[in-house]
Amino acid sequence: MHMAQIDSTMAAGTVTPESGDKGSSQGSVSEKAVAASLVPLLIIFMLGTLCLQGFNLVAVRVGADVQTSGSQATLITALPAAALGIVCFIYGSLSDFVSLRKLMWWGIGILLAGSAGGFLFHGSLALVIIFRILQTVGYQAAGSVYMVMASRFLAPKKKVFYLGLYTAGYQVAAALGILSAGFLSEIQWSYLFLIPLASAAFIPVLARNIPEGDAGHTSVDVAGFGIIGAALALLILFFSQLAWWMLGASAVFFAVFAVYIHYASAPFITPGFFHNIRWLKAISLIVVFYSVNFAAAPLYNAVGEKLYGITSATVSLLILPAFICAAVIATFSGSLINRWGSRACLIAAAMLMILGTGGYALTLRYGAAALSVTAVLFYTGMGLIFSPIYSNSLSTLPGSETGRGVGMNDLAMQGSAAVGVTILGGLISSVGAGAGSSHGKALAPAQAALLASGYSQILWIITGIEVLGLILVLVFSRASGSRG
Numbered sequence: 373m374h375m376a377q378i379d380s381t382m383a384a385g386t387v388t389p390e391s392g393d394k395g396s397s398q399g400s401v402s403e404k405a406v407a408a409s410l411v412p413l414l415i416i417f418m419l420g421t422l423c424l425q426g427f428n429l430v431a432v433r434v435g436a437d438v439q440t441s442g443s444q445a446t447l448i449t450a451l452p453a454a455a456l457g458i459v460c461f462i463y464g465s466l467s468d469f470v471s472l473r474k475l476m477w478w479g480i481g482i483l484l485a486g487s488a489g490g491f492l493f494h495g496s497l498a499l500v501i502i503f504r505i506l507q508t509v510g511y512q513a514a515g516s517v518y519m520v521m522a523s524r525f526l527a528p529k530k531k532v533f534y535l536g537l538y539t540a541g542y543q544v545a546a547a548l549g550i551l552s553a554g555f556l557s558e559i560q561w562s563y564l565f566l567i568p569l570a571s572a573a574f575i576p577v578l579a580r581n582i583p584e585g586d587a588g589h590t591s592v593d594v595a596g597f598g599i600i601g602a603a604l605a606l607l608i609l610f611f612s613q614l615a616w617w618m619l620g621a622s623a624v625f626f627a628v629f630a631v632y633i634h635y636a637s638a639p640f641i642t643p644g645f646f647h648n649i650r651w652l653k654a655i656s657l658i659v660v661f662y663s664v665n666f667a668a669a670p671l672y673n674a675v676g677e678k679l680y681g682i683t684s685a686t687v688s689l690l691i692l693p694a695f696i697c698a699a700v701i702a703t704f705s706g707s708l709i710n711r712w713g714s715r716a717c718l719i720a721a722a723m724l725m726i727l728g729t730g731g732y733a734l735t736l737r738y739g740a741a742a743l744s745v746t747a748v749l750f751y752t753g754m755g756l757i758f759s760p761i762y763s764n765s766l767s768t769l770p771g772s773e774t775g776r777g778v779g780m781n782d783l784a785m786q787g788s789a790a791v792g793v794t795i796l797g798g799l800i801s802s803v804g805a806g807a808g809s810s811h812g813k814a815l816a817p818a819q820a821a822l823l824a825s826g827y828s829q830i831l832w833i834i835t836g837i838e839v840l841g842l843i844l845v846l847v848f849s850r851a852s853g854s855r856g
Contacts, residue, residue: 406525409581410534412574413476413518417538418545419568420483420511424452425549426564427504428669428793429684430557437561438497450794451501452508453666454608457787458601459509463516464779465597465640472517473582479513480575482506483568490565503565511568512782517582519778523766532706532759539758540702543751547695550669554688593640599629604783608790641776651777653848654765658784660841661722661757664729664834665785666793668750671800671830672743678804679823680740690740694747698755705759714760715849721760722842724753726835733831737824799830 427434431448463475486506493499515538522534556563603625610618633639646652669691676687708717728750735742762781769777803826 403526403530405581405583406521409521409578410518410537412577413514413521414538414541416480416483416514416568416571416574417511417518418541418548419571420507420514421542421545422549422552422567423504423507423511423564424456425546425669426553426556427452428666429550429553429673429688430561430564431670433557433684434500434561435497438495438500447501448497448504449666449670449797450790451609452504453786453790453793454605455505456508456512457608457783457790458604459512460516460782460786461604461779462597462601463513464520464782465776467516467520467775467778469593469640469775471583472520473578475513476517476578476582479510479517480571480578481510482513483510483571486510487565487568491562494562494565507565507568511571514571516778516782519762519782520775521583523778524775529706529710532709532763534706535759535762536702536705536707539705539755540699542758543695543698543702543755546669547692547699550695551688551692554683554685557684593636593638596629596632596636596640599625599632603629604787608787608794645776648768651765651768653844654761654768655780655784657718657761657841657844657848658765658781659788660837660844661725661761662785663788663792664725664796664837665754666789667796667800667834668729668747670793670797671827671834672747674800674804675736675743675827676740679736679820679827680743682740686740687743690744691747691751693744694751697748698751700755701752702755702758705756708756709760709763714764715845717756717760718845718849719842721753721757722838722845724749724756725838726753726842728753729831729838730835733828733835736828736831737820796830796834799833800827803827803830 428449434448463479466475483506486503486509490500490503490507493503518534518538522531522538526534552567553561553564603622606618606622606625610616610622633641633643672691673684673687676682676690677684705717712720728746728748731749732742732746735746765781766777803823
């Protein structure tokens, strides 16, 4: 479905819920039960996202506390991000084959184990990374099940509402994560691990409402999942480790996967899935825009500490309004799509992101107020972009492939974000290397100018990526005859 068609479909409300798909034993699920499940699923996802954003902010502090180098400390962010990209894809795809309830139980169990273990054994970098991976793998089950249920069982207008609510929840959780990490870093950062334990309170509600039956398929393509999982893991890790053998091995696994899906008797994804040009266009937009998503918080924190001489807690307070604005716009993004169309929303979101990062590149030298104001623009754009970009992608796929579509969307979002934060995080670290922290003291003019120039260059790189995304939106929508 082209963007113009998507706009009109959404406005007319002609897309039917997937609850009636033939062969699905979940077809009798009521919207009431779905709604009762979605809120606790969202809260669990938010608790995990809180930890993700929190550890993104304090990774360097964690590394210092466990007496490791800055490059090793980045693994606290990079490896869980790599795991997130993989499980996003696997969870969504598995939902077309196995029970949503089973996925949720496994996810909650892993989340609770990772949270408790991380708090108890936080003195070792290796164990911190392992338990952060378990936390990440666990909480994403809630996010993936949420998206599959909303996309599969809800009518179009309700679906876009819950898509907006999802990204609003993400933004609120990101704000709370950064805020919590900023303050806990001054006390004891390991308390971040304990926050997702609250997920256990929602087990009774989920047990009553999440669909129990299998998805209608007789078997799971274990070999296919294993091959693509290995390919993705090696690809994402390459960008953090820059070990070229990883890139080569990843290419081999991707080649094997390409051959495998052509000859396997029942692959979980058929070659035709990748012949869908409209889906490929939609997924390319996700990759471009979300590649800068995770990099903003560590950049703001680095500028605050190195250039402005303020603490992580203060940085958290400065960007808190940005996350609040993002949550508000995300909540109403479904209504905006129905009123203006997805194309207009995508353009508006891209422009806000460009103004945010480009504006900060120009005003960075003027102090912390510039950070706070421009962060509002950037994160408001990120809050607005989720619903139109996600619904556009899913609208190009048949109902029987909803789960795999969700998986591919999440993989594109999290995988590109993981690669982006790894590359941009390396640039951020290199700019600040050897600068130390000013701790409220004025930097020498030459040193301040050097730091400001380096961070501005990173901001221009991010802005360039956002401009590329805007160009793609305009080109794709023009090619499909979109209105506007």
